[in-house]
Amino acid sequence: xxxxxxxxxxxxxxxxxxxxxxxxxxxxxxxxxxxxxxxxxxxxxxxxxxxxxxxxxxxxxxxxxxxxxxxxxxxxxxxxxxxxxxxxxxxxxxxxxxxxxxxxxxxxxxxxxxxxxxxxxxxxxxxxxxxxxxxxxxxxxxxxxxxxxxxxxxxxxxxxxxxxxxxxxxxxxxxxxxxxxxxxxxxxxxxxxxxxxxxxxxxxxxxxxxxxxxxxxxxxxxxxxxxxxxxxxxxxxxxxxx
Amino acid sequence: xxxxxxxxxxxxxxxxxxxxxxxxxxxxxxxxxxxxxxxxxxxxxxxxxxxxxxxxxxxxxxxxxxxxxxxxxxxxxxxxxxxxxxxxxxxxxxxxxxxxxxxxxxxxxxxxxxxxxxxxxxxxxxxxxxxxxxxxxxxxxxxxxxxxxxxxxxxxxxxxxxxxxxxxxxxxxxxxxxxxxxxxxxxxxxxxxxxxxxxxxxxxxxxxxxxxxxxxxxxxxxxxxxxxxxxxxxxxxxxxxxxxxxxxxxxxxxxxxxxxxxxxxxxxxxxxxxxxxxxxxxxxxxxxxxxxxxxxxxxxxxxxxxxxxxxxxxxxxxxxxxxxxxxxxxxxx
Numbered sequence: 001x002x003x004x005x006x007x008x009x010x011x012x013x014x015x016x017x018x019x020x021x022x023x024x025x026x027x028x029x030x031x032x033x034x035x036x037x038x039x040x041x042x043x044x045x046x047x048x049x050x051x052x053x054x055x056x057x058x059x060x061x062x063x064x065x066x067x068x069x070x071x072x073x074x075x076x077x078x079x080x081x082x083x084x085x086x087x088x089x090x091x092x093x094x095x096x097x098x099x100x101x102x103x104x105x106x107x108x109x110x111x112x113x114x115x116x117x118x119x120x121x122x123x124x125x126x127x128x129x130x131x132x133x134x135x136x137x138x139x140x141x142x143x144x145x146x147x148x149x150x151x152x153x154x155x156x157x158x159x160x161x162x163x164x165x166x167x168x169x170x171x172x173x174x175x176x177x178x179x180x181x182x183x184x185x186x187x188x189x190x191x192x193x194x195x196x197x198x199x200x201x202x203x204x205x206x207x208x209x210x211x212x213x214x215x216x217x218x219x220x221x222x223x224x225x226x227x228x229x230x231x232x233x234x235x236x237x238x239x240x241x242x
Numbered sequence: 243x244x245x246x247x248x249x250x251x252x253x254x255x256x257x258x259x260x261x262x263x264x265x266x267x268x269x270x271x272x273x274x275x276x277x278x279x280x281x282x283x284x285x286x287x288x289x290x291x292x293x294x295x296x297x298x299x300x301x302x303x304x305x306x307x308x309x310x311x312x313x314x315x316x317x318x319x320x321x322x323x324x325x326x327x328x329x330x331x332x333x334x335x336x337x338x339x340x341x342x343x344x345x346x347x348x349x350x351x352x353x354x355x356x357x358x359x360x361x362x363x364x365x366x367x368x369x370x371x372x373x374x375x376x377x378x379x380x381x382x383x384x385x386x387x388x389x390x391x392x393x394x395x396x397x398x399x400x401x402x403x404x405x406x407x408x409x410x411x412x413x414x415x416x417x418x419x420x421x422x423x424x425x426x427x428x429x430x431x432x433x434x435x436x437x438x439x440x441x442x443x444x445x446x447x448x449x450x451x452x453x454x455x456x457x458x459x460x461x462x463x464x465x466x467x468x469x470x471x472x473x474x475x476x477x478x479x480x481x482x483x484x485x486x487x488x489x490x491x492x493x494x495x496x497x498x499x500x501x502x503x504x505x506x507x508x509x510x511x512x513x514x515x516x517x518x519x520x521x522x523x524x525x526x527x528x529x530x531x532x533x534x535x536x537x538x539x540x541x542x543x544x545x546x547x548x549x550x551x552x553x554x555x556x557x558x559x560x561x562x563x564x565x566x567x568x569x570x571x572x573x574x575x
Binding site for chain 2: 053072074077082089090091093094098101102103105109111114150
């Protein structure tokens with residue numbers, strides 16, 4: 001099966017710092033793929049390279065059969081990659097519904113059609129009852145779900161989630177995990193997530209990539225990766241496996 | 243209860259109808275002085291609405307909108323004085339000129355990622371060097387000004403915009419209503435949503451597939467084009483144009499006060515702001531005159547106090563607050 005997203009020997013340098021060092025991986029359609037690693041490992045930079053915020057200094061990024069490395073973020077989204085931001089970026093002065101309508105308008109030029117789609121997405125993300133609130137007034141867990149809803153409304157083939165569980169209580173995490181798993185199962189949505197919350201990674205991901213100092217140190221099934229000595233040393237700490 | 247297809251409540255619709263009737267009947271009741279004040283109010287409501295497209299909808303702060311007023315005025319006035327072309331045709335020429343200049347400025351700013359405060363400074367710079375340029379542009383009279391022929395008119399000539407204040411009042415009223423309807427349509431369309439996304443968070447907007455360069459360009463071009471007819475009106479109403487006055491930064495600041503007071507990004511904000519600001523400052527002038535006082539700069543001090551009051555007490559502007567109090571629900575969008 002050909003990969004939906006293929007990252008090949010991608011590097012990104014910020015003057016002296018090699019933030020992403022020749023990283024390669026591929027994500028098969030319909031799967032959930034997680035990128036983990038300690039703070040400063042280059043996870044978000046890797047995301048921003050895929051999403052078009054940065055241009056790779058070396059390597060290629062192929063999505064759905066076409067090279068997307070260096071395309072601007074709006075074009076990447078148009079090709080079918082939706083993303084969330086680690087530090088959530090809602091449109092605070094607009095209602096929850098209008099936030100999602102804006103995402104839906106990408107592929108539905110008619111406002112009414114976009115609104116109908118936005119309502120469906122909001123129901124899916126358990127935000128239907130908050131849709132006429134201003135996005136700026138939401139609590140963090142709701143903002144995180146709004147972030148996912150807005151990206152989802154653009155009808156992506158691949159959803160990039162940058163630490164959507166961070167700052168959530170365990171019950172909120174489980175709720176998000178259930179929503180994402182449902183999306184993946186029912187719509188076949190491919191998901192690439194960066195996550196620190198191992199509870200969520202273990203529950204969701206079919207495959208895990210571990211980054212450390214910008215380089216891939218391990219890749220494989222979650223259960224195997226967490227037993228890898230290199231991963232334990234660089235990221236999880238010895239006590240995590242017991 | 244609300245009116246289908248709008249976000250006005252039934253009470254809001256009644257109030258709107260009453261306001262429309264009052265504005266239509268005003269020339270029958272008002273004396274000449276009051277009528278000139280009303281014309282001024284409508285003028286500021288109109289240009290405020292045009293400015294609001296850029297700042298209120300798309301979040302791009304222009305502090306140089308006098309540029310488009312001046313260009314609109316000069317283009318139509320020169321065509322009239324030199325070639326005998328009437329103001330309506332002149333307006334058709336003035337709008338593309340203003341759009342073109344707005345597009346050049348927008349392209350430079352957005353292509354080279356000049357944003358925020360630096361964008362605002364760029365808008366001032368464009369207005370300022372145009373002012374200096376027109377000061378030395380002898381074909382249009384340079385700093386000595388450009389004058390339209392003035393004589394007593396026995397009847398109103400709408401085709402050439404020559405007539406008494408009542409005619410100018412209705413012309414300005416029509417423009418203000420048209421601008422309101424246009425902005426309402428824009429705000430509720432796809433482009434309006436994309437503008438608001440850019441205003442709220444440009445990175446997030448781009449991540450949702452919005453070509454922010456393109457939509458910011460559209461905002462600048464619509465805003466500048468919409469401002470130009472106000473310049474045509476100024477030229478034919480006052481019958482003179484001086485670069486020093488029409489392109490002055492003080493004019494640009496006056497343009498933005500009404501929407502700030504009324505509520506940036508709202509549809510009725512610029513209109514309410516114009517009524518409050520111009521209405522109250524003229525009333526204050528009258529009161530001072532009645533006491534035999536002529537205080538230079540009193541108007542500017544008054545404007546300053548108004549802005550201060552709104553910024554501190556009602557940072558969203560007076561309209562969102564008033565709309566809630568009156569029960570005419572307009573979403574702040």
